[in-house]
Every structure is written in structure tokens, then in C-alpha cells.
Amino acid sequence: MNTTQVNKNINLVSNKQLFVKKIKASYFRNYTNLELDLSSENVVLFGLNGVGKTNILEAVSYLTSGRGIRKAKSKDLTFKKFDNSSHEDIYWGVHASVFVTNKIFDIGTGIRKNYNSRLVKINDECVKQTELSKLTKISWITPQMLLLFHSGMQEKRRFIDRLINIANPTHVRLLYRYEFLMKERVKIINNYNDNQMWIDAIECEIINLSIKIIESRKKFVLDMKNILFKSNLNNEDVFSDIYLEINGKAEELLDSLGEEKYHSQIMDILRKNRNNGISSFIGPHKSEIFIFKKESKQEITFCSTGEQKIMLISLVFKHCDLMESIYKKTPILLLDDIIENLDEIHKRALFEKTSQHNSQCWFTCTNSNAFENYPVSYKSIDVNKLQKNFSKKSELKYA
Ligand SMILES: Nc1ncnc2c1ncn2[C@@H]1O[C@H](COP(=O)(O)OP(=O)(O)O)[C@@H](O)[C@H]1O
Ligand SMILES: [Mg+2]
Incomplete structure (x- = not known):
């Protein structure tokens, strides 16, 4: 995985209540095989327009009940090549290790053939979506x-x-x-x-x-x-x-x-x-x-x-x-393109608030330096590089 770690000196609250420790997404949007290893730190996904930053937030949003940050139809989530070559029998899936108040839970979700609604597993046991939303709280701004x-x-x-x-x-x-x-x-x-x-x-x-x-x-x-x-x-x-x-x-x-x-x-x-x-x-x-x-x-x-x-x-x-x-129970926060056009006072306040937030916060932005002048600690992920991995893999798979 291509990530760089950025650490700055601040009063960081490192003991987050709820965070994604690892996430894998297969055949999800523009990813055939995405894998991110994380810690309790906040996450910044940066990259050019259209590389797949929001798609990652969307994958995370399926770790709770509902239709995700885009309210998408399930069939639109499955990886497609936009050249009319069809891939039957491919179904999207998201799998994650999630830390919830001192315990790690294994969450799997996705669709399968002949099932209309998405399936959810917690620690390998099939459960209703309501069980998932009792366990994981996720909120977002898009x-x-x-x-x-x-x-x-x-x-x-x-x-x-x-x-x-x-x-x-x-x-x-x-x-x-x-x-x-x-x-x-x-x-x-x-x-x-x-x-x-x-x-x-x-x-x-x-x-x-x-x-x-x-x-x-x-x-x-x-x-x-x-x-x-x-x-x-x-x-x-x-x-x-x-x-x-x-x-x-x-x-x-x-x-x-x-x-x-x-x-x-x-x-x-x-x-x-x-x-x-x-x-x-x-x-x-x-x-x-x-x-x-x-x-x-x-x-x-x-x-x-x-x-x-x-x-x-x-x-x-x-x-x-x-x-x-x-x-x-503080929710994980998914903040999509939130810093664009935000004035200096509110930007600083936002960084302070998210660094003190009791659960993990995810940001997306186009600029890798967007957080440089602020006293926050976060894991920074270059999505441009993840995207290159994806292209090679998908070409091999569908050649
Ligand atoms: N089901 C899908 N299969 C393959 N690619 C997809 C699918 N849905 C969306 N995409 C692609 O994902 C890209 C956009 O990703 P997005 O996460 O919105 O970008 P950004 O980095 O700007 O947030 C677009 O190029 C779009 O064509
Ligand atoms: Mg986006």
C-alpha cells in the first residue's frame, strides 16, 4: 500500500472509541482490490479528481446500515469497465476490521447472486443491517x-x-x-x-x-x-x-x-x-x-x-x-471535500475539532498539503498511487 505517515506535535486524543483498522474492498466502484491498513489516527485521502477518493469513503459508509453516502443502487457499486464488456457474476464486497470500544469486530458486507438486499456478517455470522447500525455509528458530510x-x-x-x-x-x-x-x-x-x-x-x-x-x-x-x-x-x-x-x-x-x-x-x-x-x-x-x-x-x-x-x-x-x-458512542466521520472553500477560521476550528473527536475522521481533498499548517496528526494516503495499482490488476484480470 502506498501511504505516507505525517505526524505533528499536538494534544492528540489517540484513544478513539471507534475506528476502521483495516478495510478491503473488492469489485467496488473503480477498485477491483483495495486494501488499506490503518490505525486509530484520522485519515486524509488525497488525489486528483476522479481517482476514487469518495469511492473509498463510500466503501467505509457500508460498514453501517443503509445505502451509503451516495444512496446508490447496489448494482451501481459493482466494478464496471465502461467499454460495454460485461462481467457477469461479479459482486462487490467490503470487508473490515473495526475497533469498537476496545474490541475488534470483523465486518463483511456485499451482494451475492440471487440476493436482492446486501448481506451483512459480523464475526462471520449473518446478521440484519440493524445489528450493524447498533455496532457501528457512521456520519458524513458530502x-x-x-x-x-x-x-x-x-x-x-x-x-x-x-x-x-x-x-x-x-x-x-x-x-x-x-x-x-x-x-x-x-x-x-x-x-x-x-x-x-x-x-x-x-x-x-x-x-x-x-x-x-x-x-x-x-x-x-x-x-x-x-x-x-x-x-x-x-x-x-x-x-x-x-x-x-x-x-x-x-x-x-x-x-x-x-x-x-x-x-x-x-x-x-x-x-x-x-x-x-x-x-x-x-x-x-x-x-x-x-x-x-x-x-x-x-x-x-x-x-x-x-x-x-x-x-x-x-x-x-x-x-x-x-x-x-x-x-x-461517537460516530466515525466521513468528510468529503469539506475543506474546499472553507475560510481560515472555520478550517482551523474543523481541524481542532476532528483531532479531538472520539472516533476516526476521514477527509478527502485534492491537495496533499491541505493540512500542513495545522496542528493535527493523521494518516495521509495518496489515492493516485492506489489507482495505479488498481489499473494493472484489472488489466490482468480482464485481459
Ligand atoms: N461501478 C463502477 N465501476 C467502475 N468505476 C466506477 C464505478 N462507479 C464509479 N466509478 C468511477 O469512479 C471514479 C470516481 O471516483 P470518485 O471516488 O468519485 O472520485 P474522487 O477522487 O474525485 O472523489 C469515476 O471515474 C467513475 O467513473
Ligand atoms: Mg470526490
């Missing part, structure tokens, strides 16, 4: 995430729900079930409208789920507010000018009526609107997320691109503080 502030509420809800899921790995499952049942309800109304008991049962479960989802989001916002309140007492934290609210009709009704009355009121509404599709539906799929600057009350959509980036970093760091203080 340039694409900035776009979410310009897209609709759905993207903002997804972002917040992903943060909630890191703390509470059943949250996303509730959402999947909720969305599935909403579609099911429409299908059953269209095809079996005379079966009122069946529709009643589905609506009842939908409302129970919606209460759980709203409560789980409400708890998250409250926890975040407490964390923000504490960090606002520390004037030196440049990543604390952020505030978060979740509002909506369902939230208001649940607050004012309480669970029982909310349940019967929504049940009545659903019964009356059985033929109006899901648009008439009140529920957490319509919640509105507001992210704004605490001081000026400026909503994120109206902030400059640079400000949005700082707000996003602030939110993710505060979420890490929350994970640390309540759950004692």
Missing part, C-alpha cells in the same frame, strides 16, 4: 448534501431521520413501514373497498407508527436543543450558530390532543378520506424541518453556500456531541 437545502422538505426530513437513526437504529424501519402501509392502504381501498375491517387495521397501524415517528423526532430536536444550549455557553465554538425546529399539523394535533384523542381524530379523518389518496393525510410525511442561524434567525435556504456548509458541519458536529453525551 457536497451533495448541500443541495438538500435547496430541494424539498422530503430531503431535509431524510437528512434529519438519518441522524436520528444513528442514535436509534429502529427509526428508519418505522419510516419504511409507515410509507409502505400508506401505499398499501391506497391499493386495498382501490381493489378491496368492501373489506372495511382490513382497511381499519391498516389505518390503525399507520397512526400508531406516525405517533412513534413524531415522538422520536421530537425527542431528537429536544436533545439537540439541550446540546446547543450547552455549546452556546462556550463562545469559542464557531460551529454552534445553528437551530432546528420540526413543525407540522400532525405534531400540533398530537401535542394538543394527546395520543388517545389524536388516534381517534386521525382515524376519523382517514375514514372520511378513503377515496382521496394520500394527499388528504395528516402525518409525519408532511412534517416541516427548519434549520436556521440561531442569532439572526436566517433560514438555511437563504444563506450563502459557504454559510450553508458551516451550518451543515455545525449540525453534524452537534449531533456527534449528542451521541457522545447521551449514548457514549
